[in-house]
Amino acid sequence: MRSLALATALVLMPTAEALACGGFFCNREFPIDQAGEEVVFGVDDKLGTVTTHVSIAYQGASEDFAWIVPVSEQPSLFASSDALFSALRSRTEPRFSLQYDYAGECNWDILYDDESALDPQADNDGVTGGVSVVAEEQVGPYDTVILQATSSAELLTWLNGAGYDLPNTLDSVLAPYVADGQYFVALKLSAGQDTGDLVPLGMTYRASAASVPIQLTSVAATPDMPLTVYVLGEHRAVPDNYLHVRINEAAIDWFSGGSNYRDVISQAADEAGGHGFATDFSGPTSQLVGAVLPTGYSRANLDGAADPFEWIETLMGLGLPPSAALLGVLEEAIPFPQALADQGLTPQNFYDCLRCYTEYVDTTTWDATAATDILEQDLIQGMRDAQALLDAYPRLTRMTSSLDAQEMTVDPMFVFNPDIGQDVPNQRYATLRWDCTNGEDWSRATRTLILSDGREIQLPSLEDTWASGGTEFDAMEDGGLTDPAAIVIEDLGVSGDGDMMFDYRDQAAEDAANFGQEGVGCGCNTAPGLGGGLLLGLLPLVLRRRD
Template sequence: MLTMLDYIFADRGPKMMKPKTSRHLVAAAACASMMAAGITAYSPSAQACGGLFCNNQQPVNQAAERIIFSDNADDTVTALVQIMYQGPSEKFAWVLPVPGEPDVSVSSTAAFDRLQTATNPSYRMNTTVEGTCDTRGGGFFGSDDATAEAGGMNNANRNPEDDGVTVVNSGHVGPYDYTTISVDPGNENPTQVALDWLEQNNYDVSALGEQTITPYLEDGMNLLAFRLSKNADTGDIRPVRITYDAELPMIPIKLTAVAANDDMGVMVWVLSDERAIPSNYKSLRLNEAAIDWFNPNNNYNDIINRAADEAGGQGFVTELAWPTDRTLPPPNQFSNGQDLADVIFSENEERFWEDRIKNTDWTGNEFGLLQQSSRYAAFDGYLEVLEATVPVPSRLTTEEFAQCPSCYQSEMGGEDGEIDNFDPQTFITQLELNVIKPMIETQELVTSRPYITRLYTTMSAGDMTLDPVFDFNDSLGDHSNAHVAERIIECGDEDYTRNEAPWRVELPQGDIVFGSGSTWPVSSEDMPATRAIVQDRNSGDGEVVVDNAPEIDSFIERHNQRVTDEFSGGGCQTAHPASVSLARNMSLALMFGAFGLLLIRVRRREE
């Protein structure tokens, strides 16, 4: 049974060898400085690494419950909710607490998919080479590449004896029947009255206990209940769009606990005037050193799980905060960023729909219409429109026919392109209403607000004791979903192959990590998943509740020293090239300083 909402760093350009580097390399520098007197001036060559393999681009694409909120200018909130359900269709029931009388329609899974793909966080390493690598044994160590109108529904289901329940509105959208009810708080047990009414009217809410909806009824909220229509099955389930009176977006997550899986992903987009914040949950600043930069898909969700646990199961990571009228940052150096105005249903797609399908005369070319419309076969509602308006041969499923309508042309009316018992205009009207319109409306919703924030977390049932509320902060600044690190392979003077050479990576947060080979050298289990846990406010940077930066910096320092020792054989014979470079710089500084003092003394003698 499904019971509830089944959804749901301002990047700094890398600056190599920042002052922070000396803190991370302090032990290595001490060893290298002992060698400084014997080191001559050295200027390593930096080889820009061209080609695909030098760029490690990984979009992180989580599977999660998803919801899009729009904080509208008229004191309403619009919520697009993707409903996830597994089970028999007759057991499907979805109950949502809402204020007042909501406006209900359907949306499209394709809209969620496209928005998620465009806004997924990505982690990329740009690679350059210092010195000249030995070419024996091959060069590079492999690839570094690691995105329905509401119909009338009468009140036949209303039991006149249930005086404590009022039907606020009801209707049919997409595959759903829905009813919004209010319950008289004067009843001895309003919660039980509501549950009894829903059960009597064929909404299976047997898994809901009184304690789950009582707080919402006590707050004066109504209950919006969905069920699948008589002839619909679970394969027809699609997202819904609800607009209601509210001051702030809120997820009634406590109801979700009834059917939640462990570490259930919750992904939220908030459209608004400014950046959204979780006002009663913590904001999680991830520890970038814990992420596997060679294959971030390998452990990103594990990092989110641990980060959420560090916040007591009630915290969100901000994955994107960006103006909707600005192009998103390019996910990698080989592709342009996406314009949010074209992410869900592009201008070209809308023009194609208007000019090539909707306003085209399909008389005598009805199979041409079906063939052209098949481009929308992956959109919610397409198969239902096809089944309702096209006389598909009985030996075929609708899915089989949709794959190649023209393959059955002779079977359905001859070679002249016409189809018996088929009205092209009815097909186009239903296609627009049920398939195209939800995509266009979602695109318009995204671009109607000046700012978009994407937040993500994972939660288990035991964490769902507080409903997340999202407020706004106009001073936090933008946060890109594209994260770029700089890796320097330190070959020296043909001392190593690229497979063997040590490297250093500077992360966007400023940490520098030593390593070698093609495996991320730091275990995420050995460090906190969060660099900081923050309680954000409506203004300012928020209050740091937990600061893990000193612990992380100390860990990376020790790790880098171990790598340095490994390349130096445990002593000071030869050190990690980054340490050598630092020592060379120190030696040069000492040399020029001594030369300066000598000049001063000579001049004084001349005076």
């Protein structure tokens, strides 16, 4: 049944692109979760238009690829660039860093006397009728058609008749969009194209706000599917018909670099009734100059390359992000030798170290200008357009949510609010203060986690943490500090500070102040299998270390 391979509007299957690491195709940025939906909006208030870039990820047979998205007005379509998404991800992904502050003089001798003390494991082994064709055209690798319909059943019949082979369950999901008089953009891969040729789709249409047609996504949504929205415009963007959540920083696991951030977002969105967005980043796009297309790019340098080695090294020096599109360019410009494939090498291995395979590279027919033409046409032009998109707007806002299929009942819409704080950094900090004013050993020092909102959370010493069999975050979780995930839930709009619906800040401050006090938020570990018996068993060990 082909319907399982359906890629509907904005439905992005998790795609962790497996790229070799060590050269051109090494991920040089922080590891970034690419699962979920990503949409970039450019909202032009003066023109009354919205430009949307939708990342399309799909796993399945090329002939089964089908993609449908409703749009309020007839759009003009264009092929977008993966480089836009990878640049925005890397520049705006929230990052959580712990800074260290030492009060007094910690005794670090134990580090050298007993190295096992550094290894928590030493004490802690236990430890995804009426359908009209408005336009048809080829856009990038896609055959596209824009439709209008008077009934969802007829629309579905038309699409299935045109070879889209969609499931009948789509009928009820399409119905509200048909009732709303929306246009439908449907894509298939053109003949000769395969799924490796997929590129994001761009659309420009008349509208005054950005909106994600999430109801259609529910057909093939994964549980707790992340949804990341980038909005370019004059001011900071906010969710209009969804709630805005401010994350409880105590819910972040600072000791693992915020690795649980997605879970926190998911919980916070649930606390907002399943319809909530957190702001990951808001800032001027002046920070994004050269983010997609490096400012140092000049084709003249490439045109002058004497051979493929010089050409690819010049290209590497530009700092272009690894991508399927870049790999495609390289394979066309400098063909990957079959002899190396027969030896089990991958194209990535080859291009990461071209000089390692000198004898396999044909330099006799080298044409730098022709190679650069391919690069320009297949990659650089898209990057140039994407960079121009960023440069055309003064501000970028990135917002994240997480939705289950049953929560995809209302299409989220985003508006601009000039009245609230405009800047939200994606780099977040907390401080871990070690109190060694009495010359304690570092492992016995009192530690305090200081959050940006001023909360000070007294943590167990490292030794006590190890003795508990858990982590600092476990202690905070058991003490109730990590709940709720949303410390504020608010209803924001086009102006003003919005209406606050839920505010846990005072209570959270009180919880933090009480944490570590006897009997309150005591930092114990109540995880199954780590009960009192184990803790009692560790008690003599803890006492022994004090001696």
